[in-house]
Amino acid sequence: MTNPTAxxxxxxxxxxxxxxxxxxxxxxxxxxxEIGIPLREVRIIPDVPETIVAAVNETRAKYDHxxxxxxxxxxxxxxxxxxxxxxxxxxxxxxxEAWARMERHYPPGEFNPARQRMATMPxxxxxxxxxxxxxxxxxxxxxxxxxxxxxxxxxxxxxxAPTLEGGPPIASRTVHADGVMEGRIAEGLADIQRRWPALxxxxxxxxxxxxxxxxxxxxxxxxxxxxxxxxxxxxxxxxIGGKPVPGEPPV
Amino acid sequence: MTNPTAxxxxxxxxxxxxxxxxxxxxxxxxxxxEIGIPLREVRIIPDVPETIVAAVNETRAKYDHxxxxxxxxxxxxxxxxxxxxxxxxxxxxxxxEAWARMERHYPPGEFNPARQRMATMPxxxxxxxxxxxxxxxxxxxxxxxxxxxxxxxxxxxxxxAPTLEGGPPIASRTVHADGVMEGRIAEGLADIQRRWPALxxxxxxxxxxxxxxxxxxxxxxxxxxxxxxxxxxxxxxxxIGGKPVPGEPPV
Numbered sequence: 001m002t003n004p005t006a007x008x009x010x011x012x013x014x015x016x017x018x019x020x021x022x023x024x025x026x027x028x029x030x031x032x033x034e035i036g037i038p039l040r041e042v043r044i045i046p047d048v049p050e051t052i053v054a055a056v057n058e059t060r061a062k063y064d065h066x067x068x069x070x071x072x073x074x075x076x077x078x079x080x081x082x083x084x085x086x087x088x089x090x091x092x093x094x095x096x097e098a099w100a101r102m103e104r105h106y107p108p109g110e111f112n113p114a115r116q117r118m119a120t121m122p123x124x125x126x127x128x129x130x131x132x133x134x135x136x137x138x139x140x141x142x143x144x145x146x147x148x149x150x151x152x153x154x155x156x157x158x159x160x161a162p163t164l165e166g167g168p169p170i171a172s173r174t175v176h177a178d179g180v181m182e183g184r185i186a187e188g189l190a191d192i193q194r195r196w197p198a199l200x201x202x203x204x205x206x207x208x209x210x211x212x213x214x215x216x217x218x219x220x221x222x223x224x225x226x227x228x229x230x231x232x233x234x235x236x237x238x239x240i241g242g243k244p245v246p247g248e249p250p251v
Numbered sequence: 252m253t254n255p256t257a258x259x260x261x262x263x264x265x266x267x268x269x270x271x272x273x274x275x276x277x278x279x280x281x282x283x284x285e286i287g288i289p290l291r292e293v294r295i296i297p298d299v300p301e302t303i304v305a306a307v308n309e310t311r312a313k314y315d316h317x318x319x320x321x322x323x324x325x326x327x328x329x330x331x332x333x334x335x336x337x338x339x340x341x342x343x344x345x346x347x348e349a350w351a352r353m354e355r356h357y358p359p360g361e362f363n364p365a366r367q368r369m370a371t372m373p374x375x376x377x378x379x380x381x382x383x384x385x386x387x388x389x390x391x392x393x394x395x396x397x398x399x400x401x402x403x404x405x406x407x408x409x410x411x412a413p414t415l416e417g418g419p420p421i422a423s424r425t426v427h428a429d430g431v432m433e434g435r436i437a438e439g440l441a442d443i444q445r446r447w448p449a450l451x452x453x454x455x456x457x458x459x460x461x462x463x464x465x466x467x468x469x470x471x472x473x474x475x476x477x478x479x480x481x482x483x484x485x486x487x488x489x490x491i492g493g494k495p496v497p498g499e500p501p502v
Contacts, residue, residue, distance in 0.1 A: 014455055016290045017421075018281030019468065022273070025295065030269030039267045041302075042295035051292075074434040075454040077440035114437030148457065171301065172267075186365030190327035203326040204265055205400065217270065235252040 003167030003211040003221070004064035006037045007056055009064045010044040012148060024069045033158060037065060047071060052083040060087075060143055068176070069158075070148030072137065074114040079178045080145060081138075085122035088140055095121040098136050118186050129159040134225075163219030171223035171229035176249040178213040179243035181205075188236040189216065196229045198222060206249055215249055252352035252416030254472070257288045260306055261295040262331050263321040263399060274401045275320045282408060288316060298322060303334040311338075311394050316415070318408075321399030323388065325365040331396060332389075334374035337389055340425030346372040349387050355383045380410040422474035424481035427500040428493035429464040432456075439487040440467065447480045449473060457500050464493075466500055 008028055010146065015022040022044070029039045040063060045051050052071075060066045071080030085092035098119040103111050118135040128137035130152060137146045138158045146156045182205050193201040199220035206212050216237075218229035230246070237244035259279055265271040273295065280290045291314060296302050303322075311317045322331030336343035349370040354362050369386040379388035379395065381403060388397045388407045395411060397404045433456050444452040451473035457463050467488075468478035481497075488495035 010293075013451060013453055013469075015276070016280055016293070017423075018277050018279075018283055018290075018471070019453075020455065021277045026265070026269050026272045028269075029267055033268055039269075040297060041294075042261075042267070044293035047290060061346075063260040070483075073456065074437040076444050077451075077453055110434075110436065112438070117437075118434075129292070149458065151458065172268075172383065183366040183369075186325040186327065186368075189361070193327050198302070200264060200328075202264055202270075202328055204271065205324065207400065208401065217265075218421065219268070 003170075004165070005040045006032050006041045006067060007059040008039060008067040008068060009052075009059065009066065009068045010148075011052060012044075012048065013046050013077070015044050015070075016046055024148070024153055027114055027150065027154060028032045028067060028069075031161065033170055035164060036159060036169050037164060043191050047079055049079060049083050049086070052080065053087045054083060055174065056087040056143060060141060064142060066143045067146060068104065068143065069146050069153050071249055072135070072145060072147055074118055074120065077180050078117070078132055082122055084140060084143060084145060086123075087143075088122055090123040090140075093123055095119055095125060095127070095138070096250070098138075099237075101136065102134055111225040128156045129158065131155045141156070150162055154251060156223050168221045170175050170219055170221060172217060172219045172228040173226050173246070174215055174217045175233045175237065175244045175246055176206075176213055176215040176229055179238045180237060180240065180242040182214050184240055185216075185236060185242075187212065187235070192229060192232045193237065195232065196220075196225055199229050201229065201233075208249075212247060217236065254421075255288050255416070256291045256437060257283050257316040257318060257319050258310040258314040259293045260288065260303075260310065260317065260319045260446075261293065261321060263295075263398075264328070266295050267297055273400070275404055278401065278405060279318060279408065281442055281491045282412065284421055286412060287371060287420050289413060289421065291307060292304060298328050298330055298498055300334050302338070307335060307338040307394060311392060315393060317394045318397060319394065320397050320404050323369065323386070323396060325369055329368070332368075332372055335391060335394060336459060338374075338394075339373055341391075342375040343371055344374055346370055346376060346378070346389070349378055349389075352387065353385055360410045379407045382406045382410065421470055421472060422477040423468060423470045424477050424497070425466055425468045425499050426484045426488065426497055427457075427464055427494045428456065428488045428495045428498070429462060429465040431459060431465050431488060431491065431493040433465050435491055436467075437453055437485060438464065439490070440484070443480060443483045443487065445473055446483065447471075450476055450480055452480065452484075459500075
């Protein structure tokens with residue numbers, strides 16, 4: 001069984017301008033890996049309708065799941081929801097259940113037209129609960145539309161996750177060695193990658209006060225092969241005089 | 252004069268797996284904005300040759316500048332440089348000046364085949380200096396190939412930046428107000444956006460211990476218009492009983 005794949009579209013001028021540092025990629029990358037739906041691509045795109053529609057249509061054809069973050073608030077620059085409707089070629093209309101939830105939530109008179117936009121969705125959307133601030137996300141086809149605020153995005157994802165069917169989980173083992181430079185182990189590491197072609201063997205140098213080293217990661221669905229490759233990595237590091245330690249280097 | 256545009260390709264399985272949190276998007280977004288070459292798109296893609304080649308060719312046709320980060324080290328998973336050569340349809344061969352710099356840097360016998368890969372580049376590449384760890388980046392056509400390690404990437408970018416011709420700088424003013432919810436100002440803000448169609452008016456809710464509020468940002472090349480829009484935003488926030496403060500909310 002192969003793993004289903006995921007793509008993330010981060011929608012927002014504020015990330016592209018440098019105003020905001022994205023905090024959603026790493027959360028979704030980690031959680032999707034845990035449930036066996038590895039993230040294969042991320043695009044950060046601006047609040048431009050044609051750009052959003054084109055990116056949604058290209059990626060929903062290419063990946064099993066597409067997640068979007070951002071652009072579902074009440075202000076004029078929140079245009080994700082109507083762009084998803086345009087991408088699917090369906091009407092963008094009040095969603096009765098979303099409308100009812102929000103109408104109950106706000107004091108009389110405060111469920112104004114701007115907030116009503118947050119209850120307006122592509123026809124056929126299924127709600128994703130928002131335990132933090134009521135206004136729901138939604139799924140249509142294989143596209144899951146989440147908030148951009150990390151705390152709300154995470155709550156929405158955890159409400160959605162039990163409904164997603166993942167493939168086998170990805171096993172991973174890391175070995176690091178202080179003081180070892182990538183250039184000295186590159187050839188031996190390439191041999192290990194050739195020995196375990198079904199695994200991903202990654203090499204990540206790190207730098208910190210007083211030195212640095214390299215973290216070597218073996219990943220794959222075959223946990224026994226991952227263990228064996230981690231053993232080979234340990235042997236390689238010892239052979240060049242390194243002191244390999246299992247796990248990530250301390251920060 | 253319109254501004255030239257930029258796209259960033261972050262190349263690396265480690266960001267897509269969640270192992271590493273990207274630290275380069277925000278730096279490049281900010282610096283490119285400062286020199287008047289706004290970042291219009293970011294893609295995070297895996298270490299897969301066909302994916303890298305396709306992304307390079309699609310984006311270099313679409314944007315004035317393409318920056319890549321990651322994948323130019325000495326190990327088997329560092330494949331950016333040969334993929335760029337394939338994208339441009341030119342040979343991947345030793346670069347005499349890069350080779351000479353690295354040969355001088357390493358003790359005799361340590362400029363091994365793995366490190367020699369770092370001095371192998373697409374024919375016609377121009378070097379980008381690396382003041383931190385010698386091995387240079389390079390420019391070919393409108394594609395600028397930088398390291399993935401943030402400290403090295405930043406040094407490479409600053410060495411490259413004086414050679415990039417930007418458009419007019421983007422002016423920006425932020426006004427924030429604690430306790431104001433987006434849904435109460437959305438309609439007034441849309442009016443302000445209509446009054447200043449050449450500006451980007453952005454609305455960014457924030458949350459923190461004991462409350463939150465909204466930060467409103469006006470941006471554009473016309474600094475006088477940005478000031479006037481910031482004034483309109485201040486008037487709007489006062490009208491609904493908020494206490495507007497210039498600048499970003501304190502963290």
